[in-house]
Amino acid sequence: MSNQMYRQQMLDHYKNPRNEGEMDNPTHTSELENISCGDEIKVYLRVKDDKLSDIKFQGKGCAICLASASMTFEDIKGKTLDYISKLDISNVEKLIGIELSPSRKKCAHLGLLTVQNAINNK
Amino acid sequence: MNKKDFPIFKNNPNLVYLDSGATSQKPQSVIDRLKKYYEYENANVHRGIYELSENATQEYEKTRNIVKEFINANSEKEIIFTGGTTDSINFVAYSWLLRNVTKGDTVLSTQMEHHSNLVPWQQICKMRTDVNFDLIKVRDNFKLDLSDIQNKIKKFKPILFSFTHVSNVLGTINPVKKIIEIVKKHSPDTRILLDSAQGIPHLPVDVQDLGVDFVAFSGHKVYGPTGIGVLWAKEEILVKEMIPFRYGGGMIRVVNSDDSIWAEIPEKYEAGTPNIADAIGLGEALKYVSEVGYKKIIKHENEIKEYAYARLKEIPELTLFGPDILKNRQGVFSFDLEGVHSHDIAQILADEGVAVRAGHHCCQVLMKSVLDVQATTRASIGIYNDEDDIDKLIRALKKVIGIFK
Numbered sequence: 001m002s003n004q005m006y007r008q009q010m011l012d013h014y015k016n017p018r019n020e021g022e023m024d025n026p027t028h029t030s031e032l033e034n035i036s037c038g039d040e041i042k043v044y045l046r047v048k049d050d051k052l053s054d055i056k057f058q059g060k061g062c063a064i065c066l067a068s069a070s071m072t073f074e075d076i077k078g079k080t081l082d083y084i085s086k087l088d089i090s091n092v093e094k095l096i097g098i099e100l101s102p103s104r105k106k107c108a109h110l111g112l113l114t115v116q117n118a119i120n121n122k
Numbered sequence: 123m124n125k126k127d128f129p130i131f132k133n134n135p136n137l138v139y140l141d142s143g144a145t146s147q148k149p150q151s152v153i154d155r156l157k158k159y160y161e162y163e164n165a166n167v168h169r170g171i172y173e174l175s176e177n178a179t180q181e182y183e184k185t186r187n188i189v190k191e192f193i194n195a196n197s198e199k200e201i202i203f204t205g206g207t208t209d210s211i212n213f214v215a216y217s218w219l220l221r222n223v224t225k226g227d228t229v230l231s232t233q234m235e236h237h238s239n240l241v242p243w244q245q246i247c248k249m250r251t252d253v254n255f256d257l258i259k260v261r262d263n264f265k266l267d268l269s270d271i272q273n274k275i276k277k278f279k280p281i282l283f284s285f286t287h288v289s290n291v292l293g294t295i296n297p298v299k300k301i302i303e304i305v306k307k308h309s310p311d312t313r314i315l316l317d318s319a320q321g322i323p324h325l326p327v328d329v330q331d332l333g334v335d336f337v338a339f340s341g342h343k344v345y346g347p348t349g350i351g352v353l354w355a356k357e358e359i360l361v362k363e364m365i366p367f368r369y370g371g372g373m374i375r376v377v378n379s380d381d382s383i384w385a386e387i388p389e390k391y392e393a394g395t396p397n398i399a400d401a402i403g404l405g406e407a408l409k410y411v412s413e414v415g416y417k418k419i420i421k422h423e424n425e426i427k428e429y430a431y432a433r434l435k436e437i438p439e440l441t442l443f444g445p446d447i448l449k450n451r452q453g454v455f456s457f458d459l460e461g462v463h464s465h466d467i468a469q470i471l472a473d474e475g476v477a478v479r480a481g482h483h484c485c486q487v488l489m490k491s492v493l494d495v496q497a498t499t500r501a502s503i504g505i506y507n508d509e510d511d512i513d514k515l516i517r518a519l520k521k522v523i524g525i526f527k
């Protein structure tokens with residue numbers, strides 16, 4: 001399983017996360033963590049005309065968490081808030097191409113949840 | 123050693139179990155004892171006049187005697203059955219500390235404690251005004267700072283000092299007798315609790331020889347069932363300094379509509395139907411440990427510990443936490459691999475059949491204040507582990523390094 005789980009694309013996103021960093025004057029921000037394992041993600045969003053025009057993030061955590069966040073954020077950039085708010089963990093699993101065990105689902109889900117939290121909090 | 127006594131390994135032939143710090147596997151004799159109890163002996167205790175109930179009561183009370191002998195308590199009245207270490211400590215927190223603590227008192231614990239030996243004290247201290255809660259420092263060599271103990275004991279004359287026998291993250295074996303000597307010398311009235319959850323599975327505990335006031339441990343870490351544990355306390359403390367914090371059946375002598383009179387110890391502190399089957403199972407587990415004998419257990423675990431330490435040290439990317447002087451260390455190995463999160467390590471190890479623990483191990487204070495890491499990966503050994511298990515661990519770790527290179 002891990003051979004599949006830690007395949008090249010995942011590891012590449014883990015080692016070179018896309019959209020990593022901070023943003024000046026974001027329209028939305030949020031920060032979430034998985035208490036049990038200490039994964040942490042902070043996102044900065046710029047929303048224009050109900051679309052996510054830009055996203056930046058900073059994170060600490062395992063490869064599954066950070067790579068899933070990087071891949072998810074790459075996917076949702078440019079999409080409508082309505083589209084983003086309807087996504088769930090099954091979409092993340094499809095995106096990264098791995099079926100995860102319940103404990104690892106939490107890791108993979110954190111990025112998406114942080115973005116949805118940022119949107120809902122505004 | 124003794125792997126054949128543990129059916130889990132027959133039923134999971136590829137399992138490399140290195141998580142005995144979380145819970146131990148169970149020998150056949152314990153499993154059989156539970157089954158026998160439910161199939162032939164099940165009845166409530168202390169109630170029925172019929173034979174089954176008399177017998178269950180006898181078996182339950184016999185276990186109290188087994189525990190008494192095992193830890194060399196003065197009397198079986200000093201053995202209280204609880205749900206586990208956490209339950210035992212909360213029991214002391216509510217039945218003893220909350221009743222006795224007053225303004226200006228200090229409760230002392232350490233930075234290396236499991237949450238269950240830290241949060242209960244912290245919270246009881248917060249319930250009272252002007253009660254100080256303080257933690258003894260862990261030094262760079264992963265041992266408790268004995269001079270910090272001396273200073274704080276002298277300065278605060280704490281009402282309680284509660285510390286662990288063995289650290290579940292670092293493996294540090296605390297010098298219990300030396301610590302108690304320091305405490306007694308500078309503050310003879312300080313009560314001392316020893317959390318032996320990680321001690322008693324590997325090292326003998328003689329409560330009279332140690333000179334402690336309370337000892338807590340869990341059945342499930344010492345080859346017994348889950349849901350059962352022990353609080354040992356000196357009879358004089360149980361009688362004079364504590365009141366029940368759980369009320370109900372089994373713990374009373376007389377109940378009137380306006381007040382009640384408690385039963386004698388230990389019943390006084392065991393409200394409700396106790397965990398009869400698992401208590402009896404714990405007795406069987408302690409019998410198992412006695413039959414193998416601590417001498418053999420220590421010898422075997424030392425060999426595996428030394429082998430594991432040497433092999434782990436061969437991996438340059440790996441940072442090992444815990445004392446380098448192996449006689450001060452139990453077979454618990456927490457480590458960090460450069461650039462790889464502990465979850466990813468544990469996942470890849472799991473796929474190789476190697477069961478380890480990843481995370482903060484219920485020791486967030488230690489993680490944050492001492493180790494300065496978010497999480498570690500931990501391999502911990504039990505009597506059934508052998509060198510082959512360690513070889514498989516090392517092979518799997520090399521695979522992790524290969525994947526993340």
Ligand SMILES: Cc1ncc(COP(=O)(O)O)c(C=O)c1O
Pocket residue numbers: 143144205206207208209236238239286288289290317319320340484
């Ligand atoms: C040192 C220590 N104390 C206390 C506990 C809590 O034991 P339990 O969860 O059985 O109550 C543990 C369990 O991991 C432990 O390692």
